Amino acid sequence: MTTQTQAARPSAVTADRLRSSAAALRRRASRLKIVLGAVLAGIVVVPILLAGVLPLPDPLEQDLSQRRLPPFTDGHLFGTDQLGRDLLSRILHGGQVSLTIGVLAVLVSGVVGVIAGAAAGYYGRSVDAVVSRLLEAQMSVPLLLLLLLVVALFGPSITVITLVIAFAQWPEPARLTRAMVLVEREKPYVAAARVLGLRRAAVLLRHVVPNIINQVVVVMLLLLAQAVLLESALSFLGAGVERPHPTWGRIISDGQGYITTSWWLVTLTGLVIVLLVVGVNLLGDGLRDRVSRSRAAKGESR
Amino acid sequence: MARYLALRVAQSLLTVFLIVSTVFVLVRLAPGDPAAAIGGPTATTEDLQAIRDELGLVGSVPQQYWHFITGLVQGDLGLSYSFRQPALDVVLERLPYTITLAGAAILLTALIAIPLGIFTARRANSGWDVGANIGTIAGQSMPEFWTGIMLLTLLAVVVPVFPASGFTSWSGLVLPAVTIALLQIALISRLVHREMAGNLAAPYVTVARSRGVAERALTWRYAFANSSIPVVTALGTRFAAMLNGVVVVEVVFAWPGIGSLVVRALETRDYPLIQATVLVTSLLAIGVQLLVDLLYPLFDPRVRVGKAVSR
Numbered sequence: 001m002t003t004q005t006q007a008a009r010p011s012a013v014t015a016d017r018l019r020s021s022a023a024a025l026r027r028r029a030s031r032l033k034i035v036l037g038a039v040l041a042g043i044v045v046v047p048i049l050l051a052g053v054l055p056l057p058d059p060l061e062q063d064l065s066q067r068r069l070p071p072f073t074d075g076h077l078f079g080t081d082q083l084g085r086d087l088l089s090r091i092l093h094g095g096q097v098s099l100t101i102g103v104l105a106v107l108v109s110g111v112v113g114v115i116a117g118a119a120a121g122y123y124g125r126s127v128d129a130v131v132s133r134l135l136e137a138q139m140s141v142p143l144l145l146l147l148l149l150v151v152a153l154f155g156p157s158i159t160v161i162t163l164v165i166a167f168a169q170w171p172e173p174a175r176l177t178r179a180m181v182l183v184e185r186e187k188p189y190v191a192a193a194r195v196l197g198l199r200r201a202a203v204l205l206r207h208v209v210p211n212i213i214n215q216v217v218v219v220m221l222l223l224l225a226q227a228v229l230l231e232s233a234l235s236f237l238g239a240g241v242e243r244p245h246p247t248w249g250r251i252i253s254d255g256q257g258y259i260t261t262s263w264w265l266v267t268l269t270g271l272v273i274v275l276l277v278v279g280v281n282l283l284g285d286g287l288r289d290r291v292s293r294s295r296a297a298k299g300e301s302r
Numbered sequence: 303m304a305r306y307l308a309l310r311v312a313q314s315l316l317t318v319f320l321i322v323s324t325v326f327v328l329v330r331l332a333p334g335d336p337a338a339a340i341g342g343p344t345a346t347t348e349d350l351q352a353i354r355d356e357l358g359l360v361g362s363v364p365q366q367y368w369h370f371i372t373g374l375v376q377g378d379l380g381l382s383y384s385f386r387q388p389a390l391d392v393v394l395e396r397l398p399y400t401i402t403l404a405g406a407a408i409l410l411t412a413l414i415a416i417p418l419g420i421f422t423a424r425r426a427n428s429g430w431d432v433g434a435n436i437g438t439i440a441g442q443s444m445p446e447f448w449t450g451i452m453l454l455t456l457l458a459v460v461v462p463v464f465p466a467s468g469f470t471s472w473s474g475l476v477l478p479a480v481t482i483a484l485l486q487i488a489l490i491s492r493l494v495h496r497e498m499a500g501n502l503a504a505p506y507v508t509v510a511r512s513r514g515v516a517e518r519a520l521t522w523r524y525a526f527a528n529s530s531i532p533v534v535t536a537l538g539t540r541f542a543a544m545l546n547g548v549v550v551v552e553v554v555f556a557w558p559g560i561g562s563l564v565v566r567a568l569e570t571r572d573y574p575l576i577q578a579t580v581l582v583t584s585l586l587a588i589g590v591q592l593l594v595d596l597l598y599p600l601f602d603p604r605v606r607v608g609k610a611v612s613r
Binding site for chain 1: 546
């Protein structure tokens with residue numbers, strides 16, 4: 001009886017209003033981005049991972065009688081290229097090269113960036129000055145030409161290209177980590193840990209870094225998307241992994257000459273890159289929204 | 303103001319020094335003998351010695367470094383092998399084309415990205431907002447060389463509206479500039495959106511609104527005036543990254559600038575030429591950024607009186 005009087009009181013906040021509130025919209029938007037991103041990236045990544053198992057022709061097998069067949073002919077789903085090689089097989093195997101380089105580059109740049117950024121933010125003074133000047137210097141020059149020079153000098157091996165991309169990307173995690181550590185080091189738990197007798201390096205590694213690593217890891221997905229784009233741009237310009245490895249950039253640069261007669265070479269390869277990169281970017285962006293919202297909900301600064 | 307200026311100039315000089323030294327170290331760390339790579343299998347010992355002389359690979363490392371630096375100051379960046387001319391001259395000849403293309407692209411970016419960002423920021427938390435968000439993510443996910451070829455095929459081959467390649471008339475500038483701008487618009491409009499949305503939701507705007515200031519004035523004189531500094535900064539810093547796109551797009555459209563030059567230099571292993579393009583484009587980007595920073599007082603009176611602006 002008594003509980004009923006409370007329930008009968010009409011509230012101005014209806015379920016309808018809650019659904020159309022800004023917070024709900026943002027939550028739906030990030031969920032949409034995560035689902036859409038995962039699906040798009042999955043469409044590309046799963047076949048790439050399975051490229052060795054799928055019943056596909058060898059990516060290097062030439063058949064000059066089967067040159068530039070349009071898609072859906074003779075069992076070539078994506079058609080063939082100017083040397084009669086199966087395009088789908090080449091794209092998937094090229095994807096393995098791109099993803100390998102991308103993932104390795106992001107791991108290297110992530111580790112280097114987090115270490116440099118955390119040290120700069122935590123120790124400040126001269127460490128911060130050195131790291132910050134390096135970041136500024138690197139971000140104020142067009143790196144692509146320098147990367148091309150390095151590949152020209154050291155040769156286009158997977159290792160060199162991975163390191164070159166990692167070098168191009170370390171400022172991103174470094175800046176982010178530095179900014180977050182600057183906020184984090186002022187918090188009471190850092191002072192408490194110091195009072196309890198932990199050394200500064202131990203506080204940084206065991207308490208500060210674990211608190212911020214979530215957000216950095218999410219940004220790594222966005223870096224992976226950039227790494228894939230950079231790798232394809234390098235190989236488009238002729239600084240990709242050596243032949244006979246198929247790479248996305250080279251398939252497109254070789255196909256550019258045939259664009260009027262064989263549209264599929266450039267178009268389909270490019271669409272695969274776009275699908276993958278859009279997917280990874282959406283996924284990363286959606287996850288970043290979610291992580292920063294959960295931090296904000298906990299009352300922490302973003 | 304003088305202090306700020308001196309600090310910025312010193313910073314730029316430090317960056318130039320770091321880049322120059324990086325290039326110097328890289329060339330010397332490279333495996334194998336660059337002279338042998340350039341000279342080829344038919345080179346005699348005298349040839350190789352001449353090439354080493356030319357590359358400045360003679361003497362102790364500090365000596366080489368001194369030689370390298372003094373050469374740079376005098377504008378000597380070595381001889382380009384494929385052109386048989388000073389590398390600097392070859393690069394400078396191409397530079398105006400690259401600057402034209404980059405300038406057109408950045409103008410286009412500013413003209414579209416700023417209104418677009420403001421438009422979506424004023425409709426924060428609506429379908430427009432989400433749509434623009436996803437749209438800009440898609441926009442920054444497309445490789446420029448691919449969008450370039452696609453635009454080229456559609457608008458120069460299938461429907462011949464624009465010239466396909468090179469720089470024969472001003473209309474040849476349209477497609478490459480649009481290709482570069484597409485990516486930049488996606489990036490800059492996101493930034494404009496974030497800044498504007500933050501400022502429009504700030505208490506000072508609410509106060510002004512409650513005092514009866516018109517929405518148009520709130521948008522432009524209040525929120526945009528405060529968003530312009532980070533946006534101009536971003537346009538300045540993006541310039542360096544945008545040059546990367548310019549290099550790639552030049553190759554697609556056979557634009558006679560530095561990008562197509564570099565690809566040729568790469569094929570012929572013309573190290574002095576690649577080195578010259580690295581240094582010249584770096585100087586260009588550093589110069590543009592310095593210029594942008596020196597323009598701050600026009601946008602923000604706080605800089606004029608010498609107070610630090612937190613960025």
